[in-house]
Amino acid sequence: MGFMIFLLLFPILVFWGFNYHNMSLHFSLVLGMIALPFVTQLKSVKGNYRFAIAALLTSLVLVFFRSNSFFYFSSAFIAFFVLDKWWGRLNYLPVLLVGAISPIIGSIVYLWSFSIRMQLSQWAGSALQWIGMDIEVMGNVLTLDGTTFSVDPACIGLKLMITALVLGIIILAYFEKKSISPLPLWKALLLLGSVFIGTIFANFIRLLTLIIFYILPENPMHDVVGLLSLGVYVLLPFYFLVKWIYQKHQSGEQAIDKIIGSAQTDRMRYPVLIFLLVFQLFTAQQFLEENVENIAAVQNIEIEGLEKEITKNGVLKLQSEEVLIYIKPPVPVFKGSHDPRYCWQGSGYTFSEVQLETIHDKHIYTAILSKGKDQFYTAWWYENTTTTTPYEWDWRWKTLRGESDFYMINVSCEKKDQLNNWLQQKMILGAQ
Numbered sequence: 001m002g003f004m005i006f007l008l009l010f011p012i013l014v015f016w017g018f019n020y021h022n023m024s025l026h027f028s029l030v031l032g033m034i035a036l037p038f039v040t041q042l043k044s045v046k047g048n049y050r051f052a053i054a055a056l057l058t059s060l061v062l063v064f065f066r067s068n069s070f071f072y073f074s075s076a077f078i079a080f081f082v083l084d085k086w087w088g089r090l091n092y093l094p095v096l097l098v099g100a101i102s103p104i105i106g107s108i109v110y111l112w113s114f115s116i117r118m119q120l121s122q123w124a125g126s127a128l129q130w131i132g133m134d135i136e137v138m139g140n141v142l143t144l145d146g147t148t149f150s151v152d153p154a155c156i157g158l159k160l161m162i163t164a165l166v167l168g169i170i171i172l173a174y175f176e177k178k179s180i181s182p183l184p185l186w187k188a189l190l191l192l193g194s195v196f197i198g199t200i201f202a203n204f205i206r207l208l209t210l211i212i213f214y215i216l217p218e219n220p221m222h223d224v225v226g227l228l229s230l231g232v233y234v235l236l237p238f239y240f241l242v243k244w245i246y247q248k249h250q251s252g253e254q255a256i257d258k259i260i261g262s263a264q265t266d267r268m269r270y271p272v273l274i275f276l277l278v279f280q281l282f283t284a285q286q287f288l289e290e291n292v293e294n295i296a297a298v299q300n301i302e303i304e305g306l307e308k309e310i311t312k313n314g315v316l317k318l319q320s321e322e323v324l325i326y327i328k329p330p331v332p333v334f335k336g337s338h339d340p341r342y343c344w345q346g347s348g349y350t351f352s353e354v355q356l357e358t359i360h361d362k363h364i365y366t367a368i369l370s371k372g373k374d375q376f377y378t379a380w381w382y383e384n385t386t387t388t389t390p391y392e393w394d395w396r397w398k399t400l401r402g403e404s405d406f407y408m409i410n411v412s413c414e415k416k417d418q419l420n421n422w423l424q425q426k427m428i429l430g431a432q
Contacts, residue, residue: 004082007273008083011277011280012079014277014280014281015075017284018071028101028106031162031163032098032100032101035097035169035170036094038170039093039096039097039170039172040090040093040094041091041093041176042083042091044088045088046084046088046266047088049085051077051081052272054077055074055081056279058070059283063283065335066287066291068103069103074283078273080094080095091176093169093173096189096192097166101162106162116200118355121137121142124137124204124207128144128208128212133211133212141352141355149207149211160230161196164195164198164199165192165195168195168238171238172242175242175243178246179249183249202234205233206225206229290312295310297329298327303325305320306319306323307320315329316328316329322414322418323411323419324413325410326343326408328407330407333400339380340408344369349370349371351367351369352370354366359379362381363381364379364380364388365379365390366378366419376413377412378410378412379412379419382394382407383409384403384404384405386403387403389406411423
């Protein structure tokens, strides 16, 4: 038993040892570790090589591209292979759980949900104006009698969304343990999709409640309202929905598992595992080195009147007394795009008054950056030689359709009018 536990922990320790600086012990990871025993079921028969194949495919990507997310999933698949092949055939809920707490889900929720937060602000403002309240909406900020309320990442962000997903998976596990056969994977994914929709609705009700009753962030009821919204509008309906689905699913016929394997292929599990672990160690070495972007993509970009510098991680920095510009090289469509909301926050700055604007025919995001007494205005968007867009999904889709690579452009000034004037007078990539 001790040896099997070592085999299980080894790929996890390799991942943590080589990539701990990119995978801190954050809330969602701790929550997932707590939930894992509740959602894991092992059958008496041993599994096949499905997780070994998944681990190999995700590891092969790392040979050509550096990706924290692929390293995360390849390590998880190796651990699942050990469980599946040494302990017993594993159900799919742990895989969904690992996906729910993964870095890629965190990035999607934090960055891609911004348009949802903007829309929630508009809906809440329209609803409150309809009932006669004098409220103003600017981006994701609502102002009522001088008091501001905002739909920040914390509202429809990592903690609430991932908490809802993890608890939803635990509910699925509860009914799976009581049933004679689990739901198909596609049904479970659809059900978890309803958690996402329910969380958006819960945030809408939460925002209305906070504004109507003037509940500010420092008020303990601010968090209580969020938890009540999560329970009443997401988890409770989800529980009864899953219960109803399982009642329909159970037809009295027990599912038959198709186990691929034999005594001969069972003896192959050790060579396969050794190969996967050696391959994991090989691909892990790249994470000990600093991630340097494609310097060649930005080294020829110059703008008259601005001092040029390429940072140690390959980002182009252009600056003068009036403006600071960061131009970040293109990345593959499956990788993070170095959104400034991550980079600036890593330097201790906070974002406020984030909104979508149109300046010089560009649709861009703007915000105020603050750190202590320091404050300045910033704008960002994605741009290639022909197109500009503020949307993550848009530049990825256009790249897949064959458009040229997109750069991340981030422009900052101390004054709002300086930022507006500079954006109206200058083009970035057009200035090469």
